[in-house]
Structure formats: structure tokens, C-alpha cells
Amino acid sequence: MILPEPHDPGRIRVYTRPGCHLCELLIDDLLPLIRGRLDLELLNIDTRPEWAVKYGVRIPVVEYAGQTVCQYHLDAAAIRTILNDLPGSRGIMR
Numbered sequence: 001m002i003l004p005e006p007h008d009p010g011r012i013r014v015y016t017r018p019g020c021h022l023c024e025l026l027i028d029d030l031l032p033l034i035r036g037r038l039d040l041e042l043l044n045i046d047t048r049p050e051w052a053v054k055y056g057v058r059i060p061v062v063e064y065a066g067q068t069v070c071q072y073h074l075d076a077a078a079i080r081t082i083l084n085d086l087p088g089s090r091g092i093m094r
Contacts, residue, residue: 013062014026022059
């Protein structure tokens with residue numbers, strides 16, 4: 001039985017693999033949005049067989065609170081919604 005990964009409300013995850021160009025682009029776009037607000041955890045899907053099976057070539061995948069936020073390309077609006085819902089948020093980020 002595979003247990004779900006614990007959720008850290010201060011962390012956003014990106015499932016990736018080395019050499020993935022789409023992953024690099026997504027991370028480059030994500031970092032400025034979350035800097036100082038959320039920690040970024042990069043997870044190489046090749047380090048766990050269950051991740052390799054689950055994600056295969058369907059990367060990058062951004063996950064927050066155990067839910068997929070976006071895959072392949074960054075959904076900046078979805079990230080802003082997450083940031084706006086964080087404790088201490090001061091309203092809508094643009």
C-alpha cells in the first residue's frame with residue numbers, strides 16, 4: 001500500500017526529471033511568483049518507481065495540498081489563487 005505524501009501548507013511541489021525542458025521552463029516561471037511565499041520542492045520522478053509509473057512523460061506536474069494545480073505549462077492564475085488563500089495574504093496578486 002502506498003501512503004499519500006504529507007501536505008505542508010508552506011510548500012508547493014513540482015514533479016520533474018533531469019533534462020526535461022518543459023520542467024525547466026515551468027520552474028523558471030514559477031519561482032518569481034512564489035518567492036518568499038512558498039517553498040519549492042522538486043521531486044525527480046525517476047527516484048521512485050510509483051512516481052515514474054504515475055507520471056511517466058506527463059511532466060512537469062505542479063501539486064499543492066495533494067491536488068494537481070497544473071501540468072506541462074504553468075497556470076499562473078491558479079498559483080495566484082493559492083497565494084491569495086495563504087494566511088496573511090493581503091488580497092489579490094496580479
